[in-house]
Amino acid sequence: MAAHPQILEVAVLGVADDEYGQRLRSYVAVRPGATLTDVDVKDYVHHRLARFKVPRDVIFVDALPRNSTGKVVKRLLGS
Secondary structure, three states: OOOOOOEEEEEEEEEEEOOOEEEEEEEEEEOOOOOOOHHHHHHHHHOOOOHHHOOOEEEEOOOOOEOOOOOEOHHHOOO
16 A cells, blocks of 8 residues: 555554454555545555455544654554
């Protein structure tokens, strides 16, 4: 997803799922002026990776939370 020209940064996490145990959720920050939907993101991934790697949830954020060393703070993204 990070290679998509309209995506500025992205984080993908495994979250709990009642049916499968775990599923993928992506948090996406788009470039200024970009118009991107969750369907666009899923289609982009679907055409490049296996079906099970397509995130079920796509959540758009202004920016990913990072600590002082620049690492994404996953617990601040939510569950």
